[in-house]
Amino acid sequence: MIYSKSEKISQIVIYIIVGLVGAAALYPFIYVLSSSFSSGDAVTTGRVILFPKEFTLTAYKKVFEEKSLWLAYANTFYYTIFGTIVNLSLTILGAYPLSKKRLKGRGQISFFIAFSMWFNAGMIPFYLNLRDLHLLNSRFGILIAFGITTFNVILMRTFFQSIPESLEEAAQIDGAGDWYILTRIYIPISKASMATIGLFYAVSRWNGYFWSMLLLTDEKKVPLQVILKKLIVEMSMNEEGMDVVTALSFSKETFMYATIIVSIIPVLIAYPYLQKHFTKGAMVGSVKG
Numbered sequence: 630m631i632y633s634k635s636e637k638i639s640q641i642v643i644y645i646i647v648g649l650v651g652a653a654a655l656y657p658f659i660y661v662l663s664s665s666f667s668s669g670d671a672v673t674t675g676r677v678i679l680f681p682k683e684f685t686l687t688a689y690k691k692v693f694e695e696k697s698l699w700l701a702y703a704n705t706f707y708y709t710i711f712g713t714i715v716n717l718s719l720t721i722l723g724a725y726p727l728s729k730k731r732l733k734g735r736g737q738i739s740f741f742i743a744f745s746m747w748f749n750a751g752m753i754p755f756y757l758n759l760r761d762l763h764l765l766n767s768r769f770g771i772l773i774a775f776g777i778t779t780f781n782v783i784l785m786r787t788f789f790q791s792i793p794e795s796l797e798e799a800a801q802i803d804g805a806g807d808w809y810i811l812t813r814i815y816i817p818i819s820k821a822s823m824a825t826i827g828l829f830y831a832v833s834r835w836n837g838y839f840w841s842m843l844l845l846t847d848e849k850k851v852p853l854q855v856i857l858k859k860l861i862v863e864m865s866m867n868e869e870g871m872d873v874v875t876a877l878s879f880s881k882e883t884f885m886y887a888t889i890i891v892s893i894i895p896v897l898i899a900y901p902y903l904q905k906h907f908t909k910g911a912m913v914g915s916v917k918g
Contacts, residue, residue: 665689665887669880688887692860698891700849701856706895708841708852709834712772716830717823719777724785725811739786746779759844766846775840778833781826788822789815828900835896857888 663681664672671682692698726732727739749755764770792815800810816823838854845851861884 661886661889665883665890667883669883672882672886673880688883689891691884692887692891695856695860697848697856698853698860701851701853704850705835705853707768708771708837709831712775712834713827713831715772715776716778716781716834717827720781720785720826721811721816721823723777723782724789725807725815727782727786728789742779742782756843765844766850767844768850770844771837771841774844775834775837778830781829785819785822785826788819792818831899832896853892857892860888861885 659679660677663679664677665688666681666684666686667677668683668685668687671677676682723742727735727742729735732738750758759765759770759774762770764774796814797810800814805813836854837852838858841852842855842858845855848856861881
């Protein structure tokens with residue numbers, strides 16, 4: 630294909646802009662990674678810009694010396710895996726009937742569901758509700774209390790509405806019911822949208838911190854993010870007691886950066902495998918309202 634001079638200039642400008650935006654988005658991660666492998670003195674004096682200075686693994690050694698870290702990792706995987714399964718199950722079961730015109734009161738139900746996106750009872754009533762349901766300090770409480778997101782239900786409903794009705798009608802002629810149609814027709818052809826919404830749920834579960842800190846009092850049940858916050862706070866309190874040699878090779882900043890890298894490694898590993906589905910399903914629900 631032959632491009633005109635103006636088209637070539639436009640492409641060059643676009644590539645430059647995209648490159649600058651990509652570099653701006655990538656640099657914070659590179660800085661955190663480099664700082665985590667640098668000495669505390671190099672980080673605190675601002676000598677780390679792009680590459681590690683005075684390479685050391687001291688910060689990572691300090692992180693992995695914490696025995697509670699491994700149990701918290703296991704808890705986070707538990708909440709993320711099973712929580713995402715609960716999220717997707719409830720989202721699909723809510724979106725499928727809402728996508729059917731034959732559902733009586735569909736408009737009113739959809740209104741109240743959308744209404745909850747902007748108006749809710751608030752944090753204290755929500756906490757009291759969980760307390761009265763005996764879901765405090767409970768793994769099941771963490772899974773079910775945040776089992777669904779209204780926006781994702783609307784996205785999935787809209788995607789289901791875009792599926793041709795002829796597929797459902799053909800299955801009904803053969804005697805198929807709603808459960809068969811959902812599990813054998815709708816779910817198999819909705820893998821891209823499910824992967825996208827599932828990724829949203831999984832990242833939210835993995836980064837879950839605030840409510841886990843409030844609801845879980847048993848340290849054996851808390852997820853990784855809560856433990857990392859505790860370690861950082863303790864490190865800040867004990868920083869003044871570090872000797873000079875330790876302070877030069879290790880600091881609160883390097884410890885913090887190392888914990889950040891440790892916490893995001895699984896997400897970085899999983900994302901490339903989900904990227905093709907995420908790219909395909911990123912516009913789920915954006916065309917048909």
